[in-house]
Amino acid sequence: MDHPRMTLISANWKMHLNHIEALELVQQLAERFRASTIPAGREVSIHPPFTCLAMVGATIAAERVPISLGAQTCHYADAGAHTGEVSAGMLAALKVRYVIAGHSERRARGETDQVVREKIDAIYRHTMQPILCVGETADERHRGVAEEKVRQQLAAALSGRPAELVAAAVIAYEPLWAIGTGATASPDDVANMCSAIRDELERVAGTHAAAMVRIQYGGSVTAETCEALLSGKDVDGFLIGGASLDAEQFSAIVIG
Ligand code: 13P
Secondary structure: OOOOOOOOEEOOOOOOOOOHHHHHHHHHHHHHHHHHOOOEEEEEEEEEHHHHHHHHHHHHHOOOOOEEEEEOOOOOOOOOOOOOOHHHHHHHHHOEEEEEEHHHHHHHHOOHHHHHHHHHHHHHHHHEEEEEOOOOOOOHHOOOOOHHHHHHHHHHHOOOHHHHHHHHHHHEOOHHHHOOOOOOHHHHHHHHHHHHHHHHHHHOOHHHHHHOOOEEEOOOOOOHHHHHHHHOOOEEEEEOOOHHHHHHHHHHHHHH
């Protein structure tokens, strides 16, 4: 069934590319997205490291490329004695639109559900949109508790929020065992989990808000696997690591 949601394809560059390398990649993308335009109904976001956020933002604005600027995380406080951290307000001032919250690589280093929730509070305070990452470990999948884990992460981050804020969220389903491993989840498993996510969002914020939320899949997505993965009715895009560092691969995924 057709739905009104824009597909969102996001490039998570993680801790790759210095500002010179980043400029090169964003220029390559600008050339490709100008020549063969991004298909209607598709949106692209790029999430570079903090050190090149301003430059990537200025380049996509100057080149008039229809790419949204994203960040990989932020601090939950608006300001203060937090050495090395970057606030949501600082990102909003750079015209960042999407901020990833709760990526498993950060959860693994101690980012709790409570911290993820407070980061999402900060992202909304500064009128940006969170990309909330959820997903199970290989062990949780084998034990049959994958869906329970994902529902619990969603509820911890989003329950009790106004429906219009939940509607603006993006969810990235990223099973930990598929990240950077080359082992993509099967299209059926992705479709089923994304439907369970939509169901949990309905429980948390109602049918109308849940229908607005974009649900991405992330985990070893490539130009070869993307089409089949996107066939699930509740799959609305991708959060891409490795393949997003290569202009040709990434634009093949976006342009299709
Ligand atoms: P890969 O595409 O490299 O598996 O990374 C997925 C991811 O973690 C995106 O946030």
